[in-house]
Amino acid sequence: DIQMTQFPSSLSPSVGDRVTITCRASQSISTYVNWYQQKPGKAPKILIYASSILHGAVPSRFSGSGSGTEFTLTISSLQPEDSATYYCQQSYITKYTFGQGTNLEIK
Amino acid sequence: EVALVESGGDLVQPGGSLSLSCEASGFILRNYEMNWVRQAPGRGLEWLSYIDRSGDNIHYGDSVQGRFTISRDDAKNSLHLQMNSLRGDDTAVYYCARDLGKSSAFDVWGQGTMVTVSS
Numbered sequence: 151d152i153q154m155t156q157f158p159s160s161l162s163p164s165v166g167d168r169v170t171i172t173c174r175a176s177q178s179i180s181t182y183v184n185w186y187q188q189k190p191g192k193a194p195k196i197l198i199y200a201s202s203i204l205h206g207a208v209p210s211r212f213s214g215s216g217s218g219t220e221f222t223l224t225i226s227s228l229q230p231e232d233s234a235t236y237y238c239q240q241s242y243i244t245k246y247t248f249g250q251g252t253n254l255e256i257k
Numbered sequence: 258e259v260a261l262v263e264s265g266g267d268l269v270q271p272g273g274s275l276s277l278s279c280e281a282s283g284f285i286l287r288n289y290e291m292n293w294v295r296q297a298p299g300r301g302l303e304w305l306s307y308i309d310r311s312g313d314n315i316h317y318g319d320s321v322q323g324r325f326t327i328s329r330d331d332a333k334n335s336l337h338l339q340m341n342s343l344r345g346d347d348t349a350v351y352y353c354a355r356d357l358g359k360s361s362a363f364d365v366w367g368q369g370t371m372v373t374v375s376s
Binding site: 151181182183184186188193194195196199200201203205206237239241244245246247248249250251 | 292294301302303304307316318319352357359360361362363364366367368369
């Protein structure tokens with residue numbers, strides 16, 4: 151199975167800050183990484199797929215990059231509504247796995 | 258509006274069985290690959306199972322292999338998860354999720370249904 155190690159596990163930035171979350175895969179997975187945002191009590195929501203493609207109406211302050219084993223999700227200028235938990239997911243093999251999650255709590 | 262609605266969650270004793278359903282609306286289920294994902298209380302997301310459009314290609318996570326069975330009823334626009342030999346660590350919110358078809362990302366999620374395994 152492919153393990154996804156996500157860090158940091160939590161962050162406490164301020165509105166307007168730039169934030170980067172990293173996921174490291176246990177083997178090379180090309181660009182088969184997707185990113186989700188989950189707010190308490192809600193289902194996850196897709197942000198980015200194929201490492202860097204923004205889905206639908208996701209704000210452009212969100213961006214993704216990476217290939218091989220290292221991937222990043224960046225939020226360029228944090229907004230209060232970005233307070234949530236973020237997960238990466240590998241989709242290189244159909245035993246999909248998620249990272250452990252990053253809890254973003256805005257000060 | 259595109260939506261998925263899960264049902265069937267309940268309190269069940271260890272060793273028991275439960276069947277979950279996921280009804281799709283606003284789109285034709287047979288055109289999509291589908292998945293089940295769960296989240297234990299206070300924990301992260303765990304992918305459980307995948308089914309392709311034909312129903313012939315199915316995959317399971319190690320924790321549920323041999324105990325859970327995914328199926329689809331395209332005539333009823335619905336997805337199912339039969340869960341047997343339930344254990345305490347199966348306690349979670351269970352989500353069905355639609356495969357976007359690109360990078361196997363999950364673009365539509367249900368609201369989730371709670372399964373509690375306890376005596």
